[in-house]
Amino acid sequence: MYDPKSLKAEEFIDNGEILDTLRYADENKDNTELIEKILAKAEERKGLTHREASVLLACEDEKLINRMYDLAEQIKKDFYGNRIVMFAPLYLSNYCVNGCLYCPYHLKNTHISRKKLTQQEVKNEVIALQDMGHKRLAIEAGEDPVNNPIEYILDCINTIYSIKHKNGAIRRVNVNIAATTVENYRKLHEAGIGTYILFQETYHKESYERLHPTGPKHNYAYHTEAMDRAMEGGIDDVGLGVLFGLEMYRYEFAGLLMHAEHLEAVHGVGPHTISVPRVKRADDIDPDEFDGGIDDDTFAKICALIRISVPYTGMIISTRESKAVREKVIRLGVSQISGASRTSVGGYAEEEDEDDNSAQFDVSDKRTLDEVVRWLMELGYIPSFCTACYREGRTGDRFMSLCKSGQIQNCCHPNALMTLKEYLVDYASPETRKLGEELIEKELENIPKEKVRNIAKERVVKIEEGIRDFRF
Ligand code: SF4
Numbered sequence: 001m002y003d004p005k006s007l008k009a010e011e012f013i014d015n016g017e018i019l020d021t022l023r024y025a026d027e028n029k030d031n032t033e034l035i036e037k038i039l040a041k042a043e044e045r046k047g048l049t050h051r052e053a054s055v056l057l058a059c060e061d062e063k064l065i066n067r068m069y070d071l072a073e074q075i076k077k078d079f080y081g082n083r084i085v086m087f088a089p090l091y092l093s094n095y096c097v098n099g100c101l102y103c104p105y106h107l108k109n110t111h112i113s114r115k116k117l118t119q120q121e122v123k124n125e126v127i128a129l130q131d132m133g134h135k136r137l138a139i140e141a142g143e144d145p146v147n148n149p150i151e152y153i154l155d156c157i158n159t160i161y162s163i164k165h166k167n168g169a170i171r172r173v174n175v176n177i178a179a180t181t182v183e184n185y186r187k188l189h190e191a192g193i194g195t196y197i198l199f200q201e202t203y204h205k206e207s208y209e210r211l212h213p214t215g216p217k218h219n220y221a222y223h224t225e226a227m228d229r230a231m232e233g234g235i236d237d238v239g240l241g242v243l244f245g246l247e248m249y250r251y252e253f254a255g256l257l258m259h260a261e262h263l264e265a266v267h268g269v270g271p272h273t274i275s276v277p278r279v280k281r282a283d284d285i286d287p288d289e290f291d292g293g294i295d296d297d298t299f300a301k302i303c304a305l306i307r308i309s310v311p312y313t314g315m316i317i318s319t320r321e322s323k324a325v326r327e328k329v330i331r332l333g334v335s336q337i338s339g340a341s342r343t344s345v346g347g348y349a350e351e352e353d354e355d356d357n358s359a360q361f362d363v364s365d366k367r368t369l370d371e372v373v374r375w376l377m378e379l380g381y382i383p384s385f386c387t388a389c390y391r392e393g394r395t396g397d398r399f400m401s402l403c404k405s406g407q408i409q410n411c412c413h414p415n416a417l418m419t420l421k422e423y424l425v426d427y428a429s430p431e432t433r434k435l436g437e438e439l440i441e442k443e444l445e446n447i448p449k450e451k452v453r454n455i456a457k458e459r460v461v462k463i464e465e466g467i468r469d470f471r472f
């Protein structure tokens with residue numbers, strides 16, 4: 001029985017409700033009157049339910065689809081301006097006891113090299129990341145209670161936050177580790193993590209159990225209810241995601257929005273972020289073996305509809321996607337991207353080794369951070385290294401209420417410019433710096449509040465003089 005307020009996975013992600021939603025969407029995919037009504041509601045920037053959004057996803061009318069794209073673009077501009085937040089993944093360990101069929105780290109893969117970073121190696125990785133200019137990381141580790149217990153993850157977080165190399169610092173560590181207990185989530189919260197990210201992979205229970213035949217991850221309910229335990233453990237900001245390509249995308253899309261509605265109904269705050277990965281080729285993994293693959297246009301439509309349905313939720317895309325795809329979906333609603341990512345354990349500090357097969361997936365966008373930053377600016381975006389909210393205690397419902405009142409805009413824009421200035425002074429190539437300085441000069445004038453504008457201008461000068469870490 002569908003109940004968004006239930007704490008039972010099978011009730012807040014009710015299979016019957018998803019199937020009914022898909023049927024309803026099919027019946028109404030040509031119902032222009034209904035679609036117009038849904039679009040009018042979306043224009044009010046209040047989001048859409050999973051049913052409404054599913055009708056839009058089923059709609060095949062090109063004109064109406066273009067209206068969805070235009071609206072997504074406008075909502076993106078209204079809430080996120082032209083800023084794109086930058087981050088990098090950091091792989092700590094690829095030991096894993098699970099049997100996920102789509103991931104090369106699965107236990108039975110005996111030809112992948114297994115690695116776990118020592119604290120010294122974590123330090124080396126962090127220095128390499130700081131030297132590129134990164135301030136925000138997402139740490140990743142397989143599930144292995146012997147090799148990667150929670151104490152190991154906590155040690156790594158402490159090490160990461162403790163390293164101050166030249167002007168560098170990692171100011172926000174987001175964590176992407178397996179579903180765990182309330183007690184462990186509390187420990188992560190106390191260690192000062194930013195967002196806890198856990199991809200559902202697929203919301204379809206039967207497929208989920210087939211794709212996760214062995215290991216603790218096999219337990220669908222335990223995995224699906226993880227965000228509720230994380231919130232019980234004090235983590236305010238949680239990040240959802242499905243691995244598009246495993247199951248029928250329309251099923252996943254409805255499930256994803258139902259999960260967001262569940263968090264809002266139970267905890268009063270929806271997901272902080274939604275990630276949109278697609279299955280990629282890797283050691284022992286052929287994406288063609290999964291029949292739910294989606295083309296780039298469908299992928300773009302999904303991104304646009306997520307933007308429309310949950311306007312306040314950040315959307316993340318990784319270097320799994322090519323430059324061209326990234327360019328398209330950034331316009332339609334993505335607010336955070338990774339840059340210069342290595343998806344292998346120890347990949348940042350070590351020399352690139354052609355025989356190394358410890359990567360989790362093939363990276364499509366292989367450009368350096370400097371190249372990605374320059375590319376974004378050439379497209380008219382402001383690359384932002386901002387981490388201010390979590391450090392100012394603006395998390396969970398505090399963050400969301402600021403977002404909903406539009407007040408957050410007075411922080412994001414100047415913070416983006418100040419952190420970009422830090423990047424330009426400390427890490428950028430001369431060409432990137434030149435472009436960035438011009439951009440900052442122009443964009444400082446776009447800060448609406450005079451007082452904030454003047455403070456930001458003074459701070460930009462102080463950054464030039466060597467002072468760091470200003471924030472609104
Ligand atoms: S997806 Fe995660 S849990 Fe599954 S095999 Fe890969 S690392 Fe392990």
Ligand code: SF4
Pocket residue numbers: 085384386387388389390408411412413415
């Ligand atoms: S001010 Fe907050 S919401 Fe805005 S970019 Fe910075 S961390 Fe993100």
